[in-house]
Amino acid sequence: MDEEKVIEKITKFIENKRIKNLREYLKTINSADFPSIFESVDEDKIIMIYRLLSKEKAAEVFVELEHDNQEKLIGYLTDTEIKNVMNEIYMDDAVDLIEEMPSNVVKRILTNTKPANRKIINELLKYPDDTAGTLMTTEFIDLKENMTVADAFEFIKKKALKKETVYNCYVLTIDRKLLGIIDIKDLLVADRDKLIKDIMDTNVIKVNTLEDQEEVARMFDKYNYVALPVVDQENRLVGIITIDDAIDVIQEEATEDFEKMAAITPDDDNDSYLKTGVFKHAKSRIIWLLILMLSAMLTGQVIENFEAAISTLPLLVAFIPMIMDTGGNCGSQASTLIIRGLAMNELSTKDIFKAIWKELRVSIVVGIVLAIANSIRIMVQYHDIKIAIVVGITLICTVMMAKLLGCVLPMIAKKLKLDPAIMAAPLITTIVDTLSVLVFFNIATLIFNI
Amino acid sequence: MDEEKVIEKITKFIENKRIKNLREYLKTINSADFPSIFESVDEDKIIMIYRLLSKEKAAEVFVELEHDNQEKLIGYLTDTEIKNVMNEIYMDDAVDLIEEMPSNVVKRILTNTKPANRKIINELLKYPDDTAGTLMTTEFIDLKENMTVADAFEFIKKKALKKETVYNCYVLTIDRKLLGIIDIKDLLVADRDKLIKDIMDTNVIKVNTLEDQEEVARMFDKYNYVALPVVDQENRLVGIITIDDAIDVIQEEATEDFEKMAAITPDDDNDSYLKTGVFKHAKSRIIWLLILMLSAMLTGQVIENFEAAISTLPLLVAFIPMIMDTGGNCGSQASTLIIRGLAMNELSTKDIFKAIWKELRVSIVVGIVLAIANSIRIMVQYHDIKIAIVVGITLICTVMMAKLLGCVLPMIAKKLKLDPAIMAAPLITTIVDTLSVLVFFNIATLIFNI
Numbered sequence: 001m002d003e004e005k006v007i008e009k010i011t012k013f014i015e016n017k018r019i020k021n022l023r024e025y026l027k028t029i030n031s032a033d034f035p036s037i038f039e040s041v042d043e044d045k046i047i048m049i050y051r052l053l054s055k056e057k058a059a060e061v062f063v064e065l066e067h068d069n070q071e072k073l074i075g076y077l078t079d080t081e082i083k084n085v086m087n088e089i090y091m092d093d094a095v096d097l098i099e100e101m102p103s104n105v106v107k108r109i110l111t112n113t114k115p116a117n118r119k120i121i122n123e124l125l126k127y128p129d130d131t132a133g134t135l136m137t138t139e140f141i142d143l144k145e146n147m148t149v150a151d152a153f154e155f156i157k158k159k160a161l162k163k164e165t166v167y168n169c170y171v172l173t174i175d176r177k178l179l180g181i182i183d184i185k186d187l188l189v190a191d192r193d194k195l196i197k198d199i200m201d202t203n204v205i206k207v208n209t210l211e212d213q214e215e216v217a218r219m220f221d222k223y224n225y226v227a228l229p230v231v232d233q234e235n236r237l238v239g240i241i242t243i244d245d246a247i248d249v250i251q252e253e254a255t256e257d258f259e260k261m262a263a264i265t266p267d268d269d270n271d272s273y274l275k276t277g278v279f280k281h282a283k284s285r286i287i288w289l290l291i292l293m294l295s296a297m298l299t300g301q302v303i304e305n306f307e308a309a310i311s312t313l314p315l316l317v318a319f320i321p322m323i324m325d326t327g328g329n330c331g332s333q334a335s336t337l338i339i340r341g342l343a344m345n346e347l348s349t350k351d352i353f354k355a356i357w358k359e360l361r362v363s364i365v366v367g368i369v370l371a372i373a374n375s376i377r378i379m380v381q382y383h384d385i386k387i388a389i390v391v392g393i394t395l396i397c398t399v400m401m402a403k404l405l406g407c408v409l410p411m412i413a414k415k416l417k418l419d420p421a422i423m424a425a426p427l428i429t430t431i432v433d434t435l436s437v438l439v440f441f442n443i444a445t446l447i448f449n450i
Numbered sequence: 451m452d453e454e455k456v457i458e459k460i461t462k463f464i465e466n467k468r469i470k471n472l473r474e475y476l477k478t479i480n481s482a483d484f485p486s487i488f489e490s491v492d493e494d495k496i497i498m499i500y501r502l503l504s505k506e507k508a509a510e511v512f513v514e515l516e517h518d519n520q521e522k523l524i525g526y527l528t529d530t531e532i533k534n535v536m537n538e539i540y541m542d543d544a545v546d547l548i549e550e551m552p553s554n555v556v557k558r559i560l561t562n563t564k565p566a567n568r569k570i571i572n573e574l575l576k577y578p579d580d581t582a583g584t585l586m587t588t589e590f591i592d593l594k595e596n597m598t599v600a601d602a603f604e605f606i607k608k609k610a611l612k613k614e615t616v617y618n619c620y621v622l623t624i625d626r627k628l629l630g631i632i633d634i635k636d637l638l639v640a641d642r643d644k645l646i647k648d649i650m651d652t653n654v655i656k657v658n659t660l661e662d663q664e665e666v667a668r669m670f671d672k673y674n675y676v677a678l679p680v681v682d683q684e685n686r687l688v689g690i691i692t693i694d695d696a697i698d699v700i701q702e703e704a705t706e707d708f709e710k711m712a713a714i715t716p717d718d719d720n721d722s723y724l725k726t727g728v729f730k731h732a733k734s735r736i737i738w739l740l741i742l743m744l745s746a747m748l749t750g751q752v753i754e755n756f757e758a759a760i761s762t763l764p765l766l767v768a769f770i771p772m773i774m775d776t777g778g779n780c781g782s783q784a785s786t787l788i789i790r791g792l793a794m795n796e797l798s799t800k801d802i803f804k805a806i807w808k809e810l811r812v813s814i815v816v817g818i819v820l821a822i823a824n825s826i827r828i829m830v831q832y833h834d835i836k837i838a839i840v841v842g843i844t845l846i847c848t849v850m851m852a853k854l855l856g857c858v859l860p861m862i863a864k865k866l867k868l869d870p871a872i873m874a875a876p877l878i879t880t881i882v883d884t885l886s887v888l889v890f891f892n893i894a895t896l897i898f899n900i
Binding site: 160307321 | 479635735750887
């Protein structure tokens with residue numbers, strides 16, 4: 001979609017009062033394109049455009065909007081219009097909406113929701129954050145094992161419009177226990193008089209309502225399904241999670257890891273960068289900055305202890321930034337690879353010794369190359385072999401320490417059931433800084449006999 | 451799946467020569483679970499297990515395996531068995547396989563591929579890396595606009611087994627131009643005598659064969675489809691991309707950005723951490739380490755220039771690590787948020803002034819808080835108001851510089867059509883280091899009149 005052109009066209013229709021043409025034109029625009037259109041037109045136009053949409057599309061567009069625009073829009077909508085939206089949207093989207101709106105808006109939404117749906121929403125709201133229960137929706141196709149394929153088609157024809165997906169159908173017992181699953185493809189190729197129980201797949205990959213959402217996303221990635229059934233402790237099917245929600249989780253978890261790697265405290269609101277306020281930005285950044293600043297002071301204290309060495313040989317100070325940065329970079333390389341490997345399930349804490357062995361060898365190779373490059377440069381610039389030796393040995397030690405800590409600390413965090421990402425680059429860097437400066441000055445005092 | 455239990459069970463079946471039971475048991479294991487099983491059993495058992503699988507499942511399992519295990523397995527398979535795999539797998543998987551195998555294996559694979567498929571594979575191999583063309587497969591359901599719904603069901607029943615997905619069907623003209631798309635749900639709820647052209651959706655979201663894979667993944671994320679049609683320059687439908695491939699791209703791109711943020715050069719082989727060799731690991735890390743080491747030397751040179759100041763007031767040196775780390779952390783916070791925002795399409799280069807304005811205000815808040823915290827600590831520890839002032843002012847300047855550079859540089863990179871992630875934390879850190887040390891010593895010489 002060429003957004004500017006679309007907006008220009010819409011504006012022209014409105015200016016020329018060609019409402020009928022506008023209504024037709026809006027039909028050709030995908031629901032997912034409306035949020036960015038609404039960002040670029042005036043508020044009075046938003047409500048006007050919104051009211052020209054069909055009932056189904058209005059609900060679809062509503063779900064796609066960002067929370068602040070949803071809230072604004074609800075302010076303009078009549079009770080009947082809100083009822084409409086709440087009748088059309090899927091339960092997982094309803095729960096998302098209610099979780100994000102302020103309480104007065106929530107009250108208005110719930111008053112305009114059918115009692116049956118209100119009950120479902122309340123049930124779904126009870127699941128702990130970030131579990132399968134909060135991701136799932138309750139609109140799925142449930143078949144019985146003794147239906148024929150023809151029966152199933154009849155059933156689907158009647159029910160499908162109100163279901164989030166027909167791609168996978170679920171076969172349940174009378175007391176709603178999950179017996180099997182049928183991909184719509186298998187239904188479509190089967191003869192019409194076959195029984196459901198003869199074509200269903202009984203090796204069902206399913207998740208429990210309390211399963212962590214990260215694990216749910218990993219299962220989608222691994223098994224390539226478009227929906228996963230969610231069962232309670234008694235194996236009763238209570239909902240399904242569709243792959244679009246899994247993709248959101250994947251993106252969200254990656255964003256969280258990016259933020260942690262950059263010493264930012266992630267928050268639960270997924271507001272975009274520009275929509276997040278200045279103080280919220282500051283708040284999410286300041287905690288780690290303070291912690292890391294305090295730990296960096298430790299490095300300063302170490303340097304202070306070697307004041308004598310510095311007075312004797314002030315040149316030493318010039319190598320501090322290089323040693324600190326190299327240590328930090330080596331550490332963050334290792335910790336990033338390990339954290340990402342753990343997140344992608346390519347690595348587990350069982351592999352810790354294999355990982356240490358790998359990092360040990362890598363760090364020797366890398367350390368030697370860096371030490372050689374540095375020694376050459378020092379010989380060229382300062383013609384001082386002693387300094388070259390001190391810096392070279394320090395570099396090799398620093399690289400090895402940095403890589404080993406970068407490898408071990410995230411694994412230990414994971415083993416302690418902490419998020420490995422707290423052991424990301426910034427913290428590793430600060431730890432390695434102190435250690436490498438310590439090594440540097442100790443080797444220097446030793447070799448120069450200061 | 452409890453992997454250890456499964457492997458134990460399989461091993462027992464083999465030991466007791468209960469092959470029939472093993473064959474039955476293997477049917478209950480999902481294809482996606484075989485790779486990790488194959489990692490844990492001996493090679494002779496792998497080929498034995500593999501040969502007990504049904505034709506379809508053998509092909510499915512083969513596709514799921516990691517490349518090194520695929521290569522090993524091919525070494526054991528007969529020509530007939532390879533033919534089998536190549537007949538069963540989808541064309542996108544065939545292309546992946548051929549791209550990853552050494553040339554002697556490729557030759558053997560192609561000899562055992564039907565000429566028609568060989569032609570398709572060769573066509574697909576011609577698309578440039580990382581484009582929609584390399585992701586797509588050619589097995590989709592193509593309907594004609596004058597078919598009835600009943601005709602369509604007949605057609606799907608005959609063709610579906612060999613198609614990667616039936617969830618979306620495509621309506622083509624005689625010369626294979628894309629007219630419309632039908633979600634299988636709409637087909638299932640429609641009356642059997644309706645015409646396809648009356649129920650198809652003509653607002654088709656599609657991609658061009660040469661579209662970048664990152665953009666393709668973004669479209670999946672935005673539009674929530676399970677498949678996207680791929681057309682050539684003449685709007686002829688040449689393939690489809692399914693959502694599982696889009697998820698792989700999302701994961702791959704996130705991993706690449708993580709690596710770039712940690713000064714690692716990503717490579718094209720997606721080998722896991724443990725499968726990547728020591729020298730390959732070292733190679734992908736050493737380039738940036740050398741570049742960043744050289745730039746860190748600049749900071750060292752700056753310090754050298756202030757040797758007089760250091761001799762007069764050696765205490766100054768103790769603050770260098772803290773100032774450098776804080777600058778680095780502030781810069782990486784800003785650059786990470788901007789890089790991720792750009793990657794997720796929440797930000798565009800048009801927003802540069804909005805982003806600068808935001809970072810400016812955030813950096814003033816953060817800078818002042820950090821300066822106050824530091825001044826208090828300096829007053830407590832050293833009772834020296836002049837040092838407190840120097841460090842405080844330096845911190846505020848450093849935070850502002852770091853945040854502004856962290857915000858502007860990735861945006862400029864994007865504007866220049868470079869990957870914004872090259873302006874990630876490590877490079878920003880080195881730039882900010884030099885600048886902040888420069889500011890620090892200049893302010894210090896000014897205030898202390900050194």
